[in-house]
Amino acid sequence: MQKFTSLSAVAAPLPEKNVNTDIIIPIKRLVGTERGTLGEFAFEPWRYGADGRPNPNFVLNQPRYAGAEILIAGTNFACGSSREGAVWALNEFGIRALMAPSFGAIFFNNCFQSGVLPIVLDDAIIDDFMIQAREVVAGSEFNIDLERQIVTSPDGTTVTFETESFRREALLAGLDDLGMTMKRIGDIDAFQAADRDARPWIYGLQHKV
Amino acid sequence: MASRTMFDKVWDLHVVADLGGDMALLHADRILVHDLSGARALGALLEQGLEVRNPELCFAAPDHTVTTNPATGGIGNFHETCVRPLQDLTAQGKIRHFGLGDKGFGILHVIGPEQGITLPGTTVVCGDSHTCTHGGMGALAWGIGVSELVHALATQTVMQRKPKRMRVNFDGLLPDWLSAKDLILHVIGREGAASGDGYAVEYAGAPIRNLSVEARLTLCNLSIEMGAKVGMIAPDDIIYQYLSGRPYAPVGADWDRALAVWGELASDSEAAFDAEVNVPIDDLAPHISWGTSPEHTIAVTDRIPDPADEADLDRRQALSAAQEYIGLNPGAPIEGTPVDWVFIGSCTNSRLSDFAEAARVVEGRKVSEGVRAWAVPGSEAVKAEVEAAGLHRVLEAAGVEWRLPGCSLCVGANGETVPAGQRCVSTSNRNFVGRQGKGSRTHLASPAMAAAAAVTGQITDVRKLMG
Numbered sequence: 001m002q003k004f005t006s007l008s009a010v011a012a013p014l015p016e017k018n019v020n021t022d023i024i025i026p027i028k029r030l031v032g033t034e035r036g037t038l039g040e041f042a043f044e045p046w047r048y049g050a051d052g053r054p055n056p057n058f059v060l061n062q063p064r065y066a067g068a069e070i071l072i073a074g075t076n077f078a079c080g081s082s083r084e085g086a087v088w089a090l091n092e093f094g095i096r097a098l099m100a101p102s103f104g105a106i107f108f109n110n111c112f113q114s115g116v117l118p119i120v121l122d123d124a125i126i127d128d129f130m131i132q133a134r135e136v137v138a139g140s141e142f143n144i145d146l147e148r149q150i151v152t153s154p155d156g157t158t159v160t161f162e163t164e165s166f167r168r169e170a171l172l173a174g175l176d177d178l179g180m181t182m183k184r185i186g187d188i189d190a191f192q193a194a195d196r197d198a199r200p201w202i203y204g205l206q207h208k209v
Numbered sequence: 210m211a212s213r214t215m216f217d218k219v220w221d222l223h224v225v226a227d228l229g230g231d232m233a234l235l236h237a238d239r240i241l242v243h244d245l246s247g248a249r250a251l252g253a254l255l256e257q258g259l260e261v262r263n264p265e266l267c268f269a270a271p272d273h274t275v276t277t278n279p280a281t282g283g284i285g286n287f288h289e290t291c292v293r294p295l296q297d298l299t300a301q302g303k304i305r306h307f308g309l310g311d312k313g314f315g316i317l318h319v320i321g322p323e324q325g326i327t328l329p330g331t332t333v334v335c336g337d338s339h340t341c342t343h344g345g346m347g348a349l350a351w352g353i354g355v356s357e358l359v360h361a362l363a364t365q366t367v368m369q370r371k372p373k374r375m376r377v378n379f380d381g382l383l384p385d386w387l388s389a390k391d392l393i394l395h396v397i398g399r400e401g402a403a404s405g406d407g408y409a410v411e412y413a414g415a416p417i418r419n420l421s422v423e424a425r426l427t428l429c430n431l432s433i434e435m436g437a438k439v440g441m442i443a444p445d446d447i448i449y450q451y452l453s454g455r456p457y458a459p460v461g462a463d464w465d466r467a468l469a470v471w472g473e474l475a476s477d478s479e480a481a482f483d484a485e486v487n488v489p490i491d492d493l494a495p496h497i498s499w500g501t502s503p504e505h506t507i508a509v510t511d512r513i514p515d516p517a518d519e520a521d522l523d524r525r526q527a528l529s530a531a532q533e534y535i536g537l538n539p540g541a542p543i544e545g546t547p548v549d550w551v552f553i554g555s556c557t558n559s560r561l562s563d564f565a566e567a568a569r570v571v572e573g574r575k576v577s578e579g580v581r582a583w584a585v586p587g588s589e590a591v592k593a594e595v596e597a598a599g600l601h602r603v604l605e606a607a608g609v610e611w612r613l614p615g616c617s618l619c620v621g622a623n624g625e626t627v628p629a630g631q632r633c634v635s636t637s638n639r640n641f642v643g644r645q646g647k648g649s650r651t652h653l654a655s656p657a658m659a660a661a662a663a664v665t666g667q668i669t670d671v672r673k674l675m676g
Contacts, residue, residue: 015523018402018502022641027622030245031274032290045643074523076403076436080639081620082246082338084354102406105372105438106338106352113356164230164370177368178360181234184226188262188366191225191236199222201459201467202238202331205265 002115003174007096008143009069012059013133019073020080021107025089027081038085039092060093070142072129073100078107087114097144099151101126112167113176117146119161129153146171212479214374215443216409219349219474223332231371237266237361238331239348241317242304244271244291245622246336250358251298262365264303268326271295272316273622275309277585277612283309286624302362313456315588315614318342318556322426323590325455329444329471334361339556339638341432345425346452347444347474349409352433372409372439373483376476379414381491386672388566389424390558390636390655392416393431394496396488398506405437408484411476412442416490422451423560430557431638434503443475495671498640498653499543500531505640507543509658509670515539534642535650536632544668546652550633551582551663552645553609553656555619558636559587561594563656568603570660570671576608577666583610585617609663621646634662 029041046058054061060068071077071090077100078086087110090098097117111118121129129142132153140154146168152158163171170180181188196203213221226234242251247269254261261267271292276285284292292309299306307313313324317335321327321343329347333340336358343350353367361367377396397404410432412425420428425442432440449468452458459467494508505528507514516528516539532539537546553559553567564584576582584604586592592614595601601611617625619637626646627633633651636659640651652668661671 016527017523018504020502020639020641022639022644026643026647027620031287031622045647076406079402079436080338080433080641082336082340082352082354084246084336084356087354102403102436104436105406106354106433109357109369110354113354164232166228166230166232176356176360178356178363181360181364181366181368184234185364187226187234188236188364192263192365195236199467199470201328201463203263203265205457 001113001174001176004096004115004117004146004171006143006145006147007069008141009096010065010067010136011070011072011129011133011142012065012068013072013130014059015074015130017074018076018079021078021083021086021104022080024078024086025083030083030085035088036092038089042089042093064136067094069094069096070144071095071098072126072133073098075101077103079104082106084110084113087111087116091116099126099129112170115171115174117144117171119144119151121159121161125159212477212481214476214480214482215411215441215474216349216374216439219330219332220371222330225366228368233369233371234366235332235369237334237365237367239321239326239333240267240361241321241333241335241340242267242269242299243273243317243335243337244295245273246355246358248291248295248298250336250355250362251302252294253355254359254362255298255301259363261302261304261362266365267304267362268307269295269299269304270307270314270317270320271309273616273620275615276623277615277617277625279613283613283615312589315590316556316559316616318430319559319587319591322346322422323455323588325452325458328452328458328467329448330474334367338433339430341438341440342426342430342556344429344432344439344441345422346448347442347471349439349441351438373407375405375408375410375437375484375486376482377410377412377486377488379412379416379488379490381416381489383416383490384493386657386675387493387495388655388657389420389427391493391496392490393428394498394503394506394653395493396486397431397435397503398496400435400486402434402502402504403436405432405435408437409439409441410437412440417442418445421562422447423562426560427557431503434638444471495655495658497543497658497668499535499537501534501640501642502531503638503640503653505531506653509544509668511543513537513539513541513543544670546668547632548580548634548662548667549631550627551580551659552585552618552633552635552637553659554583554585554587554617555637556587557638558656559585560591563636564595564600564604567656567660568600570657570675571607571609571664572603574607574664576663580663580666582608582663583612583618585612586614588614607664618645620644634659634668
């Protein structure tokens with residue numbers, strides 16, 4: 001998994017609340033497709049018109065946000081379906097970090113499996129960052145420092161954010177959940193051994209019906 | 210021990226390791242595997258040379274991409290690319306696979322409870338956000354991504370941050386022709402699609418105790434639509450009676466021991482919740498969504514909201530965009546809106562009681578000309594129950610198509626979709642842009658309301674139709 005340490009990049013503002021993962025990647029793009037091909041379909045329903053051409057009004061089609069690696073989003077971003085393809089599509093499009101007042105809870109966990117950093121910030125800060133991102137002069141960037149947990153916006157404002165220390169260490173080292181849990185197999189063996197005595201009905205299910 | 214909520218009790222039972230902060234490694238008692246995320250996860254697992262740690266705790270069914278056309282036996286366009294790979298991968302992983310032709314086949318969130326796989330106090334995970342459905346059994350159940358699923362299959366654990374706790378307290382008597390679907394749509398419409406962000410929700414109150422198992426599953430199913438990954442209801446005798454004798458439910462001494470544990474799961478009377486929401490239900494009318502988020506929900510007697518009444522600019526624009534997509538005008542009554550399609554099905558509402566309710570409404574009536582109405586059972590077992598009761602004949606006599614089990618029109622992953630621009634009253638859980646097909650317009654409602662729309666050709670207050 002790719003590491004995340006720090007990032008300086010253009011940020012695109014997407015103020016809509018409750019953006020769902022069906023918008024980020026439609027289901028038909030996830031049926032029988034391979035990872036690595038999803039970037040062009042990120043936000044497909046909004047990014048392209050009925051004729052299949054890029055919709056010039058959509059933020060990620062606007063030249064000043066070309067190369068944006070950060071998305072500033074509204075409340076409850078990426079709610080809905082658990083599809084991890086939403087993270088893959090964003091990441092393959094080039095997004096490495098997201099800032100929003102809140103995220104869909106399943107999406108939030110999925111981000112950490114691909115080295116994408118979701119940052120939760122207060123509404124007022126997000127509102128201010130949206131304004132800064134909209135008024136951006138070409139080339140001005142937001143800086144995200146994960147080690148120090150600080151975001152610096154183009155006007156020089158710095159805000160701190162929180163990540164679980166466990167999650168932070170994993171991102172800094174480029175480890176996904178599985179890499180870390182494989183070191184704890186002994187804990188799992190011990191849990192199951194005790195649990196088989198305490199809750200025998202959970203285990204030993206035979207193939208029935 | 211200090212007072213604890215039901216959520217905390219179940220969480221505590223499953224902590225394999227404390228990872229610091231609010232993070233824990235939790236044991237997954239049950240892993241459910243479907244033909245999209247599940248096949249992908251199993252493929253990735255085996256590719257990495259890893260094995261399924263506890264195949265006997267994993268269960269699979271190809272619910273998303275099977276076709277529900279009765280003429281096909283369920284074999285559709287994605288049979289070779291999705292359905293067969295799941296069959297092959299589960300055989301390699303030694304996982305119980307409820308495939309096409311198996312009398313246990315169905316939507317995972319229907320067959321979990323039905324087979325006795327989902328039990329009170331268990332943790333259930335699946336690469337599907339509506340896994341929260343199983344909370345109706347008193348399970349701690351939530352949706353995970355593909356990578357988390359690979360992790361779960363390899364280690365039988367999931368890494369989770371402990372959410373805050375919310376209790377939604379219902380109070381009053383459920384009015385005639387209202388259902389669990391109306392209750393939860395009302396909550397989401399009132400509280401918002403983000404109101405459950407960061408919470409595990411427990412539904413409580415006297416009306417909940419009176420709900421059937423199927424109604425509880427419907428209620429918990431929509432928890433994710435208010436942002437809550439987890440929704441739960443304390444188990445009681447209604448649940449135990451339902452489970453007793455089901456194929457994977459415990460028997461004998463195990464059953465007695467399980468009952469003793471389940472009886473202790475309810476939240477302690479002194480347990481503190483981080484948030485409490487109170488919902489009086491005496492005067493509720495049937496609910497239906499008008500827009501493109503489940504929070505865009507109103508009583509059927511209400512009018513479409515006017516964006517001009519919104520002070521917040523972003524919210525105003527969002528309402529306008531939703532109305533443009535859905536093709537409705539601000540201030541117009543929602544009742545009387547013409548419909549083209551009706552879908553009764555999905556993990557929300559595809560169980561025996563749902564079809565019984567729909568049958569009561571359509572009996573002696575005809576599906577309105579120009580309307581296409583589908584009834585899609587959640588499982589082979591539901592299909593058999595409905596047919597044994599003769600309800601499918603009632604539906605078919607009215608002109609409702611009685612189909613094969615599967616997720617079908619809820620998400621259109623199998624190619625079954627509502628055409629662009631057409632309007633569908635649907636018993637499913639999401640009215641997102643393009644959810645039922647590119648350009649499709651979805652109105653979420655109960656089976657009774659969907660049936661009423663089918664026979665009148667428009668959005669109708671089922672109470673008027675049924676006197």
